[in-house]
Amino acid sequence: MFHSVAGRYDLMNDLMSAGLHRWWKRFAVLLSGVREGDRVLDVAGGTGDVARLFTRRVGSRGEAWLTDINRSMLEIGRDRLLDEGLTLPVVQCDGERLPFRANVFDCVSAAFGLRNMTRKEAALAEWLRVLKPGGRVIVLEFSRVWKPLEPLYDCYSFKVLPLLGRVVAGDADSYRYLAESIRVHPDQEALKETHGAGGLPAGRVFQLSPRASSRCTGGSRSKGVEARSPAAPPAGFFLPLLPMRSEAAPAQARSRRPLQAVLISPYELGRQPFALAEPAAWLKREGVEVTLIDLSLQRLDEQALARADLVGLSLGMHTATRIALEALPRIRRLAPGAHLAAYGLYAPVNADLLCRLGVSTVLGGECEGELAALARRLARGEPVPREGPRVPLDRLDFLVPERRGLPPLSRYARLILPDGSRRTVGFVEASRGCKHLCRHCPVVPVYHGRFRIVPVDVVLADVRQQVQAGAEHVSFGDPDFFNGPTHALRVLEAMHAEFPWLTFDATIKIQHLVQHARLLPALKRLGCLFITSAVEAVDDRILACLDKNHSAADFERAVALTRVQGIALAPTFVAFTPWSTVEGYIDLLAKLVELRLVEAVPPVQLTLRLLVPQGSYLLNLPDFRGLIEDFDPRMLGYPWRHRDPRVDRLQAEAQAWVVQAEEEGLERAQTFERLWRIAHEAAGREAPALPAGFAGEPIPRLSEPWYCCAEPTERQRLNF
DSSP states (O other), rough: OOGGGGHHHHHHHHHHTTTHHHHHHHHHHHHHTTOOTTTEEEEEETTHHHHHHHHHHTTSSSSEEEEOOHHHHHHHHHHHHTTTTOOOOOOOTTTTTTTOOOOOOEEEEESSOOGGGEEEEEHHHHHHHHHHEEEEEEEEOOOOOOOGGGHHHHHHHIIIIHHHHHIIISSSSHHHHHHHHHHHHHHOOHHHHHHHHTTTTEEEEEEEEEEEEEEEETTSSSSOOHHHHHHSSSSSSOOOOOOOOSSSHHHHHHHHOOOEEEEESSTTTSSSOOHHHHHHHHHHTOOOOOEEEEEETTTHHHHHHHOOOOOOOOOOSSHHHHHHHHHHHHHHHOOTOOOEESSSSGGGGGHHHHHHTTOOEESSSSHHHHHHHHHHHHTTTTTOOOOOBOOSOOOOOOOOOOTSSSGGGGGSEEEEOOOOOOOEEEESSSSSESSHHHHHTTTTTHTOOOOOOOOOOHHHHHHHHHTTOOOSEEEEEETTSSSSHHHHHHHHHHHHHOTTOEEEEEEEHHHHHHHTTTGGHHHHHHTTEEEEEEEESSSSHHHHHHTTTOOOOHHHHHHHHHHHTTTOOOOEEEEBOOOOOOOHHHHHHHHHTTTOOOOGOOOGGTTTOOOOOTTOOGSSTTTGGGGGOBBBBBTOOOOBSSSSSSHHHHHHHHHHHHHHHHHHOHHHHHHHHHHHHHHHHHHTTTOOOOOOTTTOOOOEEEEOOOOSOOOHHHHHHHTT
16 A cells, blocks of 8 residues: 555655655654664664664664565665665564564664554554663554544544545545544554553553643653643554563563673684683573684674674674674674673773774673673663673683683694694683883783683683593693783692693793793693793884883793703794884894704794784883874774884894795795895895804794784685
8 A cells, every 4th residue: 555655655744744744754753762872673664764864873883674574665765765875774573573583673663553553462562572671662552532532633634634635645545544643543542552452551642732642651660650731632643652661571581591792803813712702601601501702713793793682792802893893894794782882901091982883891801700790680670771881800710611601722722742743622711911121012902911720620620621621732822921920820730730731821921931030840840842932123223112121132041941851842923113223123034043943933923013002001111102193993903104114124024024925834944035135126235145053943833823913814804
């Protein structure tokens, strides 16, 4: 029927109501309480008047969905909105059988549509199903008029309306149906009973004109409140209904279905993510059903996301955050009803950007307790307003990480021994945070010099479950294993007592290797194969700028100390900084040759540029802002160009060569030889010949190089 009048539908509404229908729609939208970032479903939305109003209220961070069962009306509405520069989801569907999953929308609206639905109770129940706890339904509708006005209203309805329809829209029958459908539509009291049958609480009635009213059902969370004045006529013309979903409904729903959560790790250095397993343990203790997704190995689980109430993104690294920003639009589409949370080192410093992409909760530091509290609020149906980032640093009672549901350890980075044999690796954390304040470190802006230990029994239980899963070597993911050396040794002694054959590696500062040299024999006795250490540079001036608390001489001392104990040292570097020089880069390569460490350093380490993220302590250096450009949200950092363009050209050429060498499968020594020539060519001089055995001996290493400030790989992009 509506096909024939679609083209003149809005004009007829203007004529029939003298333009008042536009005011009534604005009034209903105002009463909805919809805010920026909300998700709204407009049922029987016709040509899109109401959806347009909601689109302006929810802004770019929210969504207003236009739906109708009539294709002609939808096409007109869609085209008009596009002409106005508004792009919103448009779906042809039956309002009594919506194609959306439960708990998706903050508001459901229907303007002049409920009257046309055969099964009103079913329609209201369906709208309640897709509504989030605490959300509202708005129904703007005709109703019966005050008795004294009935003769006049009947004359208008059955004579004037069909005549207008025939003259303006060329269809009198459709407008005769309009009058008849109003006559059989339930009055206010009967409609209240219909709402109860549909699961909606009672509410208030607003009077819009001498013969028009509107009612708000569920204005209070606990019960509906009738707000109609006794002096008001007991009938109306247009009737907006705004039921707020009661607390009882979500509580009953949760008793039937536990809260569904999906935790996603975009990237964690080839490790099975502790940052998924530990929060998963906290959520499962709350009765939450948790799905874990590691994007470095898996694709997004569309079914799990479709039923998710909570989606948590682990952003512990720059690379992980870059991947998450690319994945967020797809995650939002796949999980339209989920509350989005981001947590980890890079979450609070990028809170504004994350919130603009739809994230509602941003956490840093010791965040598991906050995640569990968030899940409890969602399970109870409580509204969770958007707030600024929260970074709790209180000590937690750690739980044994819940690793079931993650890919098997055999799919993660493997230990490669000098003889070429490989071992399966488990990944644990004995502490978080760091007591040092290295200016370029991403831990510092969140923990500010504090660290928290994981109890020995929890660490050992985590090791035990990974050994049972096949681990033959353990890699400790602590930012610095010797932040608490006494705690570290207790962990190692307990692990060695139960698994004397198990080897391990850890990350330890050069400063600590020198200060705690007396502990190195114990590390060797307890199974340490190699130590990763962030050396960063061999130029003391650069080390001072980074506040590393070690010198180039300390680096050489640490190499000697570890070699005496038969422990390999795997240094990492930030080879290019605003203070680097071409000659300084040659000095770095020469130092690796002198110390026979070429085989110990992944070539990618010799191409990395200094990353300056939000909140970096580098920004506190005098005159440093003069070296950088404005923050670039695409790279999640402050770009910089070296004052000597030769340095930037050298970095670009070195990086291109390392990528090519990796694709060709070249050995580290072969890759280094070409880097040696490239560096000397940049300085305008001939490269001297490298001495025999310059690369040193291969050391035990993980199959995925340790570095955290690179672009996402193509495989990682494909996974989402």
